[in-house]
Amino acid sequence: MRIGLIGCGRWGKNHAKHLSELACDFVGIADPDTKTREVADQHKVAYFQDPGALVDKIDSCVVVAPTNLHYMIVKDALSKGKHVFVEKPAAETPEEISDLIGLASERNLVLNTGYLFRFNPAVKELKKRLQEAGQIRYIEAKNVHEREARRDSGVIINLGVHPLDTLLFLTEERPYGLVCMTTGSPGVEKAAILTLNYGSYIAIVETACEAHGLVEKGIKVVGEYATFEVDFLEQTLTKYVQGSQPYTWSPKEKEDLLRIELQNFLDCCSSGNLRNIGREDLITAKICDYALQSARQRKWVSIYE
Known part of the structure; x- marks a missing residue:
């Protein structure tokens, strides 16, 4: 190849x-x-x-x-x-x-788009075990970084897309509507909080740049029977059940996500597997568009697609 x-x-x-x-x-x-x-x-x-x-x-x-x-x-x-x-x-x-x-x-x-978080071993483990949580009630996802803000675009499409893609990867569901608040002008915002309605549960996505000394990347899924928490940086998955000791899963060694992502692309090309992550990128891009629309209009936005 x-x-x-x-x-x-x-x-x-x-x-x-x-x-x-x-x-x-x-x-x-x-x-x-x-x-x-x-x-x-x-x-x-x-x-x-x-x-x-x-x-x-x-x-x-x-x-x-x-x-x-x-x-x-x-x-x-x-x-x-x-x-x-x-x-x-x-x-x-x-x-x-x-x-x-x-x-x-x-x-x-093959048309694949670079979404590293879905290749995190802890995220893949959560996807396999998500049913153990029972009915999902609430999801909280964060991507907060200390890096300097970009001048050409805001944190929603630069940082927020990763937790949004992770939500799509884990649940395979799309929200019915959302509301988004930002600091700074929408489109070059430095921080954003999105509340997404999935019908039977809600999800909160927080994203920001220029968070001095702070880097937070993770997701919590609160379900009927258990709560799962992924630390994207440590590549760990912790399961919490009322009355029991928390259980933490981690890979034998931390994995290089970019290397895995590129190997996946090469495998898709050589095997003829045309499951294109580009299609998921379209869904995520539309959600980002709705989020910016909500922030500009300062109101709830329904998603009919």
Whole structure:
């Protein structure tokens, strides 16, 4: 499987490291910044300034470019018959994401979007054991980070998408409506709290940046018979039952989620498994859109889809 990397900023360098170690033919890296040549040389692959030139020489690509370039790059790659892994979000709008999903489906191509949390071993263990909680009553998910705020977009699409995708992965359900409050202007917000109505239960998603000295990533599921708590950073799952000692599950060793995610993409490409995470990305992107709409209008928003 010949694969290329498009975009090699801070996060892209991590992708380059793993692609050079995984069982694939890592052909090259494309990035307009000529300093990227040093990274390409380090991994003994070719350097391209033009993404299109790289796409012509590969079977699949990993796109870690700025979000505003995703749609153009991914559409070009899919149009040329290439499998694509693209960091979230796949494009800037739900309409663009839908277009990419349709193109991938027409051409029987893999289109995966980068949602690390669903590859966390503790999250996967929770999904297997979720029925032990009984009827879900309440879910609380957090992604709070100390990193500096981005200037081009807010925390909902940069940080909030991860717990929202985890909710979708675990429950396989969509909310009927939501209300969202933010600090800062919606679209470049620095903090947000979403309350989502799933009919028989509610979920609260909290996300923020510039939380000095604080990083919180986790999810709690409160059910009829038990409460489960996942610590995304420690990769642990703790089960609480009234009157019993808490039980904590953890993998034998912490896992590198990006490596697992990229290996999953390679496996999908080689096996012909077209279960495209891009489809889930469309659902999450729409929820983010509704959240921003709610924040701007300062009211509850119903979701009829």
